[in-house]
Amino acid sequence: MNEDYSERLEYAINKTQKYKDIFQIEAFLGENNLLTIRSAMGKILESKVIQDAGIGIRILKEDGGLGFSSTCDFSDEAIIKSIDEALAISKFRKVDPSYSFAVPRKSQRNANFYDKQLVEAIYEYDNLNETINQALQETLEFHPAIKEVAGPAHFVEYKKHIINSNEVDLSEKGTYWNAELMAIAETSLDRREGSDSSAGFAVKELNLSQMATKAGDMAVKSLNGKKVDAGTYEIIFSPMSMSTFLGWFVMLTNPQNQEKNMPLLKDKIGGMIASERFIIGNDPLKVASPVSGLYDDEGTPTEDIIIVENGIFKTMPLDTFYASKFQTRSNGSGYRLARGSGMTNYPGQLYQSEPIPIFPSIYMEGGGSDVERMIESTRKGIYLDFLHYAYITNGGTGDYTGILRQGTFLIESGEIIYPIKKCRLMDNIIEMAKNIELIGEPKIAGHWRDMRLVPPVKISSVDIIPY
Amino acid sequence: MSEFYLILVSREHQVLATGIKSFKVIFVEDLLDYILKFGRSNEYLDVRLEKFQNLVINSINQEITKAFTYQKKGIGIRILADGAWGFASSQNLEKSAVKKTLEIARKMAHIEADRSKTPIQLAEIPVSEDMVEVPCSIDFREIPLEEKINQILMWNNQINISEEILRTIVDYATISATKYFWSNEGTKIKFIRPLVYVNLGAVAKGNTGVRAYYQPWGGTFPNVGGTGGHEILGQNGDLSEICQLVGEKAIKLSNAKPAPTLKDIPIVFDPAYMALLVHEIIGHPSEADRVLGWEAAWAGSTWWKGKSKDEGNPTKVGSKYVTVYNDPTIPKNFAYMLYDDEGTPCKRTTLIKEGIVTERMHSRETAYLMNVEPNGAMRANTYEYQPLIRQINVFWGTGDWKVEEIIEDTKKGVYLLGANIPSIDDQRFNWAISSQEGYLIENGELTEHLYSCAATATTPTFLKSIDALAGDDQQLFWSSCGKGDPMQGGTVSNGGPTMRGIATLTGPRK
Incomplete structure (x- = not known):
């Protein structure tokens, strides 16, 4: 990020102030430098770099008109065009008269998400490339049955600068990395996978050897799985599979989703929606993400927000727009993470998108148990490490399904008996949350940009269908 | 901050980017030529230069809940050097930035090539020179924003067929994309592609509950999205029958x-x-x-x-x-x-x-x-x-x-x-x-x-x-x-x- 585009933000603000009827203006600069190294078949398949920067301009008119437009062209003419388009849109989109862009509020917290060493490594490429190559070799050498290893690694340097006419003027920068390794073990009779993932903001946190060992061990132990019978099981979710579950659960708390295809928890604030053991929250300082700040x-x-406390739905993510709809104030959850509409989201800040309410750094409180005790207390159950392609198939009822893909073991009478083949979970996500029985201690786990601080969890009743 | 900006103009005089401080005109074709000339004789090199102009409008009931435009342009450079791929992209189209992007891609390829045991090879394809412009009989770029907004609000109204409807949902988007693909094998393609799509939904309350009839990622109905202009939508932009059907289906579903x-x-x-x-x-x-x-x-x-x-x-x-x-x-x-x-x-x-x-x-x-x-x-x-x-x-x-x-x-x-x-x-x-x-x-x-x-x-x-x-x-x-x-x-x-x-x-x- 050699260019300094901040002067362009000031230009946008100054230019807009000359228009009539403008109540407030906001200009957002987003910059990303993303390196991706993607591996498969035991080797690095490709390395690639995306360099991106642009400005998003939001205008609030005195009559409550709100408009937004963005451009990656920093020329005067392109910025003026964006202002004009935002103004044109503001004629037709009216918000509550009390609506306002963010006002200056100083964070009472301190944190650093920027690692200069990671930035240098991104620009240097070959050291990161070599580190990943070594991890691939380590995984392959873990056991003779390991035949393949695959996985992506993302390294991103991001920067944002926000200026608005309420005198907000702040810039933040950060770094983030995420890596996944998947080992594939194969015998003449079977082929199974094991995986691990990790994330952080500093390059010194990158420990691929540990991931290689876990992925390799899981793949080998999973070999020669047997088919499981259809039925209701106690399921022990590892932090990785629980992270997937939690991501979907929290989507139901989003006011934007509730208005469209996920109305299940609409108007349910204060209601009991999970086990009283269930405490989840969101805090960018607890969980590094590519938008942490x-x-x-x-x-x-940003704040440490309790989403569900002892099973009671407490808080939904609120940006300034949704906060005004609910006659309250933003809780620092406005992020420019566009989804759909022909846009793609990759790690980092996106100037193209207007803010939407999102919890990007979800955590779940620990409960003092551990996987060993969960297994000992299980009469008929399954240990699950990796839940694949899970979805809420009906956002009005909470129907939830996904594949028990990796690290799946049958438990009987307090002991792991044998690995099982892939099968399908088909249940209800709210009922599952209500049936949480034991909770371990949290660790960072998940996939790609959806890393979370999550403990292992035992759920007492889950429907499983084999295939 | 750069002290100059570029005006990029195609041979058909299409403006891709403009500047005001000080500027010079560069033809797109010249920029693509400039990049390709850095390809070495033993390398394969291709370049995609693209520009987008997108409009997104979301609405619920009679309210526009989100509306924005974005303009995006940039270049992606792919290189096959010593049998390995390298790729880099940038939104900065100044010659110096473009050259640097190419060098990043080349460096990536060389690092991979040093480790690769099997060089990547490509099947042959014919060299093509073509210009593909999708016909657009009702060009959405010429329809005023106000008209589009009125149409979206009307679709909301058409979905709202009775008091059982709690919410109506209409999402609308258009994309205008221009893409140049050039390779050092001699292929030169220009592709102009307009797209339009609509998502229609309703939430209704009936005897058996509150149900959403809404597909988040695609069309439940034909003729509500495609490559072309507004002629794609229903019968030349008339979605009234489909809107009514969405309302009816949501109500029926809430009684199912x-x-x-x-x-x-x-x-x-x-x-x-x-x-x-x-x-x-x-x-x-x-x-x-x-x-x-x-x-x-x-x-x-x-x-x-x-x-x-x-x-x-x-x-x-x-x-x-x-x-x-x-x-x-x-x-x-x-x-x-x-x-x-x-x-x-x-x-x-x-x-x-x-x-x-x-x-x-x-x-x-x-x-x-x-x-x-x-x-x-x-x-x-x-x-x-x-x-x-x-x-x-x-x-x-x-x-x-x-x-x-x-x-x-x-x-x-x-x-x-x-x-x-x-x-x-x-x-x-x-x-x-x-x-x-x-x-x-x-x-x-x-x-x-x-x-x-x-x-x-x-x-x-x-x-x-x-x-x-x-x-x-x-x-x-x-x-x-x-x-x-x-x-x-x-x-x-x-x-x-x-x-x-x-x-x-x-x-x-x-």
Whole structure:
């Protein structure tokens, strides 16, 4: 990120102030430098770099009109065109008269998400490339049955700068990495996978050897799986599979989703929606993500937010727009993570998108148990490490399904008996959350940009269908 | 901060970027020439220069909840040096930045080449020089924003047919894209592509609950999205009948009964459900990168590896009613194109013919490995991303039944309409897809209306069970799809006719 585009933000603000009827203006600069190294078949398949920067301009008119437009062209003319388009849109989109862009509020917290060493490594490429290559070799050498290893690694340097006419003027920068390794073990009779993932913001946190060992061990132990009978099981979710579950559960708390195809928890604040053991929250300082910072993408300080406390639905993510709809204030959850509409989201800040309410750094409180005790207390159950392609198939009822893909073991009378073949979970996500029985201690786990701080969890009743 | 900006102008005088401080005019063709001249004689080099102008409008009831435009332009440079790929992209089109981007891509390739034991080779393709401009009879770029907003609010109004409707949902988007693809083999292609799409939905409250009739990622109805102008939408922009139907369906669904669980029963799938089904169980596993295991880490591989004609082993995996094509060249389809992002001419590919697996979808690299001709399946969402193999317009062929005959011929079964959400295993061996709605079929007649229906089956058993396929209602639908690291969203088109096969129906869980 050699260019300094901040002057362009000031240009946008100054230019807009000359228009009539403008109540407030906001300009957001987002910059990303993303390196991806993708491996498969035991080797690095490709390395690639995306360099991106642009400005998003939001205008609020005195009559409540709200408009947004963005451009990656930093020329005067392109910025003026964006202002004009935002103004044109503001004629037709009206918000509550009380609506306002973020006002200056100083974060009372301190944190650093920027690692200069990681930035240098991104620009250097070959050291990261060599580190990943070594991890691939380590995984392959873990056991003779390991035949393949695959996985992506992303390294991103991001920067944002927000200026608005309420005198918000702040910039933050950060770094983030995420890596996944999947080992594939094969015998003449079977082929199974094991995987691990990790994430952080500093390059010194990158421990691929540990991941190689876990992925290799899981793949080998999973060989020669047997078919499981259809039925209701106690399921022990590893932090990785629980992270997937939690991501879907939290989507139901999103007011934007509730208005469209996930109305299940609409107007349910204060209601009991999970086991009383269930405490989840969101805090960018607890869980590094590619948008972590002291402020959200509107300039509101981020907070440690309790989403569900002892099973009771407490808080939904609120940006300034949704906060005004609910006659309250933003809780620092406005992020520019576009989904759909022909846009793609990759790690980092996105200037193309207007802020939307999102919890990007989800955590779940620990409960003092551990996997060993969970297994000992299980009469008929399954240990699950990796839940694949899970979806809420009906956002009105909470129907939930996914594949028990990797690290799946049958438990009987307190002991792991044998690995089982892939099978399908078909249940209800709210009922599952209500049936949480034991909770271990949390660790960072998940996939890609959806890393979370999650403990292993035992759920007492889950329907499983073999195939 | 740079002290000058560029005005990039094509030979047809299309402005790509403008500057004001101090500027100079550069022809797009000159910039592309400038990049390609840095390609060395032993390197393959291609460049994609793209510009987008997008408009997105979301509405709920009579309120515009979100509306924005964005402009984006930039360059993606791919290089094959010493048998390894390197790729880099940038939105900065100054010559110095472009040269630096090329150098990053080259460095990546050299690092990989040092470790690679098997140099990558490409199947040959013809050198093409072409300009493809999609015709647009009702050009949305010329329709004033106010008119579009009024139309969107009117669609909301048309969905809101009674007091039982709690919310109406209309999402509208247009994309204007111009892409140049040049390679140092001599290919020069310009592609001008307008797209429009609409998502219609409703939430209603009835006797059995609050139900949403809304598909988040695709069209439950034909003619609500495609490549072209507003003529794509309904009858020249008239969606009134479809809007009314959305309202009616939401109300009906809120009075429907929960679906029962019925193991291994005949299920009749409507064309909209078929679009998602063919996308998930035929389209993705037919992508050659998946077949070769290159997507194993996250998306997965495929259960029918080694079973195609392309791999020298054409294998029967389904009944005579299983014929599936990929054809990007069908006009108006949502992912229409005549050349892929390697410059390969696109063509109709038969993935399965009467139950026998034939061709895969290929890049030049996978075509070389399987010793077949490339068929034009490489795509990148934008210039930012390295192209990858992905289905474009995969659809099921037609049969010899009429839709009414299939229903009448079903003694006890279920009729599923409209696709909702998929969940598929990593080998595409087992699938579960929920529908928007369902009906019980009893003695050849539709009886109970059902909500929360999902069908699940294993693919090989299901494909063999297909015993009826309509010949009179094949339709294509717009949709979107994600693939790759980093994830690339993409436009796709999928479809088929009404079909019957054996699967398990599941209803709401607990």
